[in-house]
Amino acid sequence: MGQTIGIIAIKGGVGKTTTTLNLGAVLANEFDKKVLLVDANFSAPNLGLHLGLVEPESTLHDVLLKRADFKDVIYEYDKNLHIVPGSLISRKVNPHLLKEKLAGIKDRYDIVLIDSSPALNEEILSTMIAADQLLVVTSPDYPTLSTTLRAVKLAKQKNTPITGLILNKVRNKKFELTLEDIEEASDTPILAILPDDIKMLEALSQTKHIAEHAPKRNIVYEYRNLAACLIGKKDHKDNRFKRRLKRFFKKNIPKEEVNRLQVMYENSKK
Ligand SMILES: Nc1ncnc2c1ncn2[C@@H]1O[C@H](COP(=O)(O)OP(=O)(O)O)[C@@H](O)[C@H]1O
Ligand SMILES: [Mg+2]
Structure with a gap:
């Protein structure tokens, strides 16, 4: 029931919003989960824009300022994919409020994904407090790794x-x-390796998620693998030819796949 996953990084531009949206879309459309995406990037919200939601009438802002109910700020993108957009909040928010407000709604969903702010203040704390578990987005360079280590520590x-x-x-x-x-530096397992893919920018320009825009790209298979691991779907198979061959010869299983199997096994018992 209603597991809440915070997608965090203490750095902008690494792919928090993109991951929230694309992972959520795969969970909703291909794994038949009821998914809520929440834009908790209070000072620079843009999750709604990724899906073409330009000027929503009410937002998470209104909920946190106690002007609206959570259920009144949910927009239905698809039957299974709902979104709570944000709008600019210029003053400090009690970091416990998001968890409190989500409590009334999260059990209507299988999965709530929270897109967080990179700001190291009550914004990221809101996500950390509201989430049952966190996924940290990073990229393979030293500056990003150093911020990842801070996120892990926090x-x-x-x-x-x-x-x-x-x-x-x-x-x-x-x-x-x-x-x-x-x-080794973070003492945390990597669960997915997502390629840099120009199609991601193409999808963004058309306000589509990548599984809708280019379902055969490698990155979509990686989102599917991650989604299956998070919901403990043990019978999920990556059907790319190379992966089938590797499975057949039982060799060279990538480390991130081994990590996923461990998490998947834990989740399948829940
Ligand atoms: N795997 C990827 N390949 C190519 N572009 C990507 C990828 N992931 C994210 N992007 C692009 O990088 C930019 C920043 O991503 P975004 O999700 O907004 O980062 P954040 O939310 O962490 O600030 C966006 O233009 C997005 O389309
Ligand atoms: Mg973002």
């Missing part, structure tokens, strides 16, 4: 479990940090 201080890291915008270049480098 989450540990707040006692919100981090399920894993999502390594985004990977180009497979020699100068990039490797999975091993990042896991």
Whole structure:
């Protein structure tokens, strides 16, 4: 019932909003989960814009300022994919309020994904407090890794479990940090490696999610693998030819897949 997953990073532009939207869309449309996406980036909300929701009448802002009920600010993008957009909040918000307000609505959904702000203040705290678990988005470079380490440390201080890291915008270049480098520094498993894909920008320009715009891209398979792991769907198979071959010869299982299997196994018992 209603597991809440916060998508965090203490850095802008790494892919929090993109991950929230695309993971949510796959969970809703391909795994038949009822999904709510919440834009908790209070000072620079833009999740709604990714789906073409330009000037919503009421937003999470109104809920947190106690001018509206949560149920009145939910927009139905699809039958299974609902979204709570944000609008600018210029003053401080009690970081416990988001959790309090979500409590009244989260059990109507299988999964609530919270798109967080990178701001290291009550904004990111709101997500950390409201979420049952966190996914930290990072990319394979030193500056991002250093902010990832801070995010991991902060989450540990707040006692919100981090399920894993999502390594985004990977180009497979020699100068990039490797999975091993990042896991060792952060002491946190990487659950998905998402390629840097120009189609993501194309999808954004058409206000579509990537599974809708280009369902055969590798990145969509990776979102599916991550989604299956989060919901403990043990019979999910990655049907790309190379993955089928690897499974057949039982070799070279990528480390992130091994990490996912562990999380998937835990989740399948819930
Ligand atoms: N895997 C990817 N490949 C290519 N572009 C990406 C990818 N992930 C995100 N982007 C692009 O990077 C930009 C920043 O992403 P966004 O999700 O808004 O970051 P954040 O929410 O962390 O600030 C957007 O233009 C988005 O389309
Ligand atoms: Mg964002």
